[in-house]
Amino acid sequence: MRAVVTVVGRDKVGIIAGICLRLAEMNVNVLDISQTIMQGLFTMNMLVDTSGSEQTFPEIVNALNAEGESLGVSVRIQREDIFDAMHRI
Amino acid sequence: MLNQREIIETLDMIDNQHLDIRTITMGISLLDCSDPDPAAAARKIYEKITSRADRLVEVGNDIEREFGIPIVNKRIAVTPMAIVAGASETEDYVPFALAMDRAAKAVGVDFIGGYSALVQKGFTSGDRKLITSIPEALASTDLVCSSVNVGSTRAGINMDAVAWMGRIIRETAERTKGRDGLGCAKLVVFMNAVEDNPFMAGAFHGTGEAECVINVGVSGPGVVHHTLKSVKDQPFDVVAETIKDTAFKITRMGQLIAREASQRLGVSFGIVDLSLAPTPAVGDSVARILEEMGLERCGTHGTTAALALLNDAVKKGGVMASSHVGGLSGAFIPVSEDEGMISAALNGSLTIDKLEAMTCVCSVGLDMIAVPGDTPAETISAIIADEAAIGMINQKTTAVRVIPAPGKKVGDMIEMGGLLGSAPVMPVHPESSYTFIARGGRIPAPLNSLKN
Known part of the structure; x- marks a missing residue:
């Protein structure tokens, strides 16, 4: 299943590394990343593929939330379909 | 890939502009629950609703988590109860409302609609019994919603029903006066009611509908x-x-x-x-x-x-x-x-x-x-x-x-x-x-x- 990971928060060293490490541990493959600083906030969107992971979707959600908490940023993961539905015909 | 602006636009709608799925409503036909014995009918109603909708809330919550979009309500709409209960040999329809309420609570939905009668052209004896029971039914249940269709473009307006519903609304308010007449918030009087409405309090599962459907x-x-x-x-x-x-x-x-x-x-x-x-x-x-x-x-x-x-x-x-x-x-x-x-x-x-x-x-x-x-x-x-x-x-x-x-x-x-x-x-x-x-x-x- 393809999903979009969104990370927003105050910029600091190691956010991308932390999130990617956690994704790698769960065997979630990163397909694309875009990252910028918007209005002083670190903003990153990643397209990932969870089909190789043994974790269930809620387990991935919980793991990312925990990682986000320790990094002091907000992390969420949502199925890509919701964005496609809204922005692609 | 989606661009950043599109992703942020969607998230902004959800986070800051109250975008949500207001309701997933499961419509369930209760036509096969009719029974001359009212207790048997009430039992069938309970069993049909709980067996059909047992996963509704769980699935709603799963979708909410995976897609990251709030689903505010999970609801059930059933066949207008006046039709289902019409076969039962009883004057008192309140037990059917109680069965609906129990079933709704058992599966964890927010509301259940369909304690309803369609009387645009006239009343069956079941319609009369149901309308009579509305104040008591709404006062003694928490999640049951009721509606009465009093007219249609094809049939005109049943003014006897209109007159009666004025009294029923007053009575319902009186029966729930401790809560500012809350019962009336769960009672809708319709003209040209639709059979597939997912919104409360007016949702019911029309007789032209399939056995079980999802409306959003x-x-x-x-x-x-x-x-x-x-x-x-x-x-x-x-x-x-x-x-x-x-x-x-x-x-x-x-x-x-x-x-x-x-x-x-x-x-x-x-x-x-x-x-x-x-x-x-x-x-x-x-x-x-x-x-x-x-x-x-x-x-x-x-x-x-x-x-x-x-x-x-x-x-x-x-x-x-x-x-x-x-x-x-x-x-x-x-x-x-x-x-x-x-x-x-x-x-x-x-x-x-x-x-x-x-x-x-x-x-x-x-x-x-x-x-x-x-x-x-x-x-x-x-x-x-x-x-x-x-x-x-x-x-x-x-x-x-x-x-x-x-x-x-x-x-x-x-x-x-x-x-x-x-x-x-x-x-x-x-x-x-x-x-x-x-x-x-x-x-x-x-x-x-x-x-x-």
Whole structure:
């Protein structure tokens, strides 16, 4: 299943590394990343593929939330379909 | 890949503009639950609902988590109970409402609709028993919603039913007076009721529907309001196009969730309802959209035109985004459930008469309006008759959900809590409609040509 990971928060060293490490541990493959600083906030969107992971979707959600908490940023993961539905015909 | 702007736009709608799926409603046919023994019928009703809907809430929660979109309500609509209960040898239909309530609580849904009777042309004995029982049924249950269809464009208006419903509404308010007449918030009187409406309190599963279906209601007044801020002072052509674009996006999301929910539940997909449904939260108001178009306050001159544009543009944008559109599909204007409407009513700019005019151009009718507790039943009936006439002539659904708040007078507030909100008690005309309502009988079906 393809999903979009969104990370927003105050910029600091190691956010991308932390999130990617956690994704790698769960065997979630990163397909694309875009990252910028918007209005002083670190903003990153990643397209990932969870089909190789043994974790269930809620387990991935919980793991990312925990990682986000320790990094002091907000992390969420949502199925890509919701964005496609809204922005692609 | 999606670009960052698109991702952020969607997240902003969810986080800051109250975009949500208002309801996933499972429609369940109870036609096979009829039984001469009322206890057996009640048991079958309970078992059918709990077996069909046992995974509804769980699936709703899973979808909510995976897609990251709030699903505010999970609900059930059943076959109008007057039809199901008609075969039972009993005078008392309240046990059927209790069975619905127990089943709804067992599966964890927010509301269950369908304690209903369709009497547009006349009453069966089951219809009479059901309507008689409504005040008791609503006072003794928590989640059951009731509706009565008193007319249709093809049948005309059943004025005996209109007169009776005025008394039933008063009685329901009295029976729930400890909670400001809350029972009336769960009772709708319809004209041209639809069979696949996912919204409460008027949802029921029509007899033309399949065994079990999933209907979804989307919502997004806050999103429409937000996008209109970007086209300030532009002509109405631009306003209409902007609303259409937004409605399309919102509805596409509703369609996705509806398809996903129906697949996971193994139930056929019914419809997406395009209604713009407000909540009492700031930033989720239909009234504020109308004001964004340039009105100082909702209810002033121009409000009906603004609402007509909004309603039409929402439909035009939404209809292409979904494979099946149905239900009520239009902007709702419930007073107590809309922060801007409450404010306009308090301010005096929004009156019942203006709301009545607004119902000519939108979905659905006079909704969640508190009136003084001593409002005569005949006055309530006359309000219903006016609203029914608008629906009959315009071939649209209209409805009345008024709360004659016990012990309250004009200017007082009633509090119903949650999505039902709070409402100021609004004045009604003091002149009597008693003799008009006392006539009874039927208003004949209207001519559908020579339109003027």
